[in-house]
Amino acid sequence: MISNTWLVAAGLVALLSLSGCAATATDGDGSSDDRDAEPDPLEELLGGSRNCVQLNRIARTEVVDERTIVFHMNGGDLYANRLPRRCPGLRRDKTIMYKTSMNQLCNVDLITVLDDMGFGFTRGATCGLGSFVPINAGTVELLRE
Numbered sequence: 323m324i325s326n327t328w329l330v331a332a333g334l335v336a337l338l339s340l341s342g343c344a345a346t347a348t349d350g351d352g353s354s355d356d357r358d359a360e361p362d363p364l365e366e367l368l369g370g371s372r373n374c375v376q377l378n379r380i381a382r383t384e385v386v387d388e389r390t391i392v393f394h395m396n397g398g399d400l401y402a403n404r405l406p407r408r409c410p411g412l413r414r415d416k417t418i419m420y421k422t423s424m425n426q427l428c429n430v431d432l433i434t435v436l437d438d439m440g441f442g443f444t445r446g447a448t449c450g451l452g453s454f455v456p457i458n459a460g461t462v463e464l465l466r467e
Contacts, residue, residue, distance in 0.1 A: 370455075370456070371453035371454060371455045371456075372401070372453065372454040372455075372456070373428055373429045373430075373453060373454070374426040374427060374428035374429070374454070375393060375395065375401055375426065375427055375454050376425060376426055377422070377424075377425050377426060377427055378396075378425065379395045379396050379397070379399075380393055380394075380395060380396075380427065381394045381395055381396045382394045383418060384462075385412055385413060385414050385415075385416055385418060386402075386414065386465045386466060387412070387413070387414070387465075388405075388408045388409055388410070388411075388412045388413065389404055389405045389407070389408050389409065389412075390402060390403070390404055390405070390465060391403045391405070391412075391418065391433070391451075392457070392462055392465065393427075393454065399456065400456070400457050400458065400459065400461075400462060401454040401455060401456055401457065402454075402455045402457045402461070402462075402465065403429075403451055403452050403453070403454050403455070404452045404453075404455070405433075405449055405450065405451060405452050406450055406452050407449065407450075409433070409435065409447055409449035410435075410446070410447040410449075411435045411437070411446040411447050412435050412447070412449065416435050416436065416437070416446075417435075417436040417438065417443065418433045418434065418435055418436065419433065419434050419436055420432065420433045420434070420451075421434075427451070428451070429450075429451050429452055429453050429454070430450070430451075431450075431451050432448050432449065432450055432451070433448070433449055433451060434446065434447070434448045434449075435447050435448075435449075
């Protein structure tokens with residue numbers, strides 16, 4: 323008869339083995355999924371960042387480029403979010419949507435680029451968010467250049 327302790331230990335070994343496989347999983351071409359992730363110079367320059375912002379504080383969003391979104395908050399606060407990777411189709415003239423089951427938008431959430439077809443929107447690329455870096459209006463102007 324096999325003891326419960328043995329079954330739990332065997333289960334943990336199997337789980338750890340699988341998590342090791344998941345951590346080293348690669349794309350079909352053998353390259354890592356993080357191959358195009360770049361360090362965020364904006365975060366390094368400005369210092370601290372936040373993982374989340376409150377949804378009810380977001381007044382509007384402003385797409386700056388294919389990796390940067392500025393979140394304009396009620397009360398005048400501004401946060402730049404640098405996506406870990408370039409998001410195909412994300413441009414200044416594009417609309418984005420986000421969906422979360424919480425009352426916060428966090429660096430683990432996704433945005434989706436919306437394409438205006440004239441008679442409605444179709445979904446484009448879906449991309450992960452980065453950290454929210456507090457910025458000022460002058461920095462927003464520099465980002466727009």
